[in-house]
């Protein structure tokens with residue numbers, strides 16, 4: 475068992491074990507230091523300082539507290555066109571070459587949070603290459619964000635970063651809210667999926683997984699990059715976050731297509 479040193483669990487290890495047993499949350503793949511710090515900060519805010527047992531007991535009955543915990547731990551900040559230079563590289567260099575190999579792309583936005591990432595991709599595809607019959611699977615293991623993503627309604631401040639011409643074309647504006655148009659949504663399927671537990675799709679042309687693995691332990695990251703490699707078709711691309719270099723890329727079987735774009739050999 476991951477968190478046991480000798481045969482005695484400390485308080486935090488017991489908390490992790492209780493989370494798994496009673497609330498079906500498995501923190502084993504995540505770095506302890508960050509998770510422990512975030513848990514303690516939230517427990518302090520909610521008045522359970524240091525009392526893991528009580529906190530688990532409350533989360534088992536109080537759905538609202540449980541959801542606060544989930545939201546706090548998953549850090550689901552996202553943005554439309556996050557790191558725009560990277561999206562530009564995708565548009566100018568990566569997509570044309572993928573499209574020359576398959577007309578209808580099969581794409582996965584893994585850890586999509588509230589939907590900004592798959593919608594950004596869908597807008598770029600539509601704008602530069604037409605709507606086509608591409609399929610975009612957009613997943614996250616947090617049901618709250620998956621629900622918001624599939625609703626596709628954002629406040630003005632949340633669509634900041636989206637070029638004006640895209641806002642006009644791909645959103646309906648109602649009462650200061652920006653609603654993604656159905657024609658953009660129709661190729662996207664939103665689903666719950668846990669990257670550390672669930673089966674992966676296969677034969678993908680492109681996987682986008684950005685700013686998700688920051689709190690994963692090194693071994694969990696390696697397994698994930700192996701599994702992404704398996705999920706891609708030969709020549710398919712993995713697009714990672716702007717700080718996320720895959721150190722063992724060559725040994726897994728990726729070559730570099732561009733910075734933060736890895737191609738399956």
Ligand SMILES: C[S@@+](CC[C@H](N)C(=O)[O-])C[C@H]1O[C@@H](n2cnc3c(N)ncnc32)[C@H](O)[C@@H]1O
Nearest residue numbers: 548550551552585587615616668669684685686
């Ligand atoms: C910081 S957001 C990144 C969103 C988007 N990819 C971006 O770059 O803007 C990280 C997301 O990863 C999700 N996540 C964390 N661990 C996960 C796991 N094991 N399986 C699936 N999603 C996970 C979180 O719920 C969160 O929504």
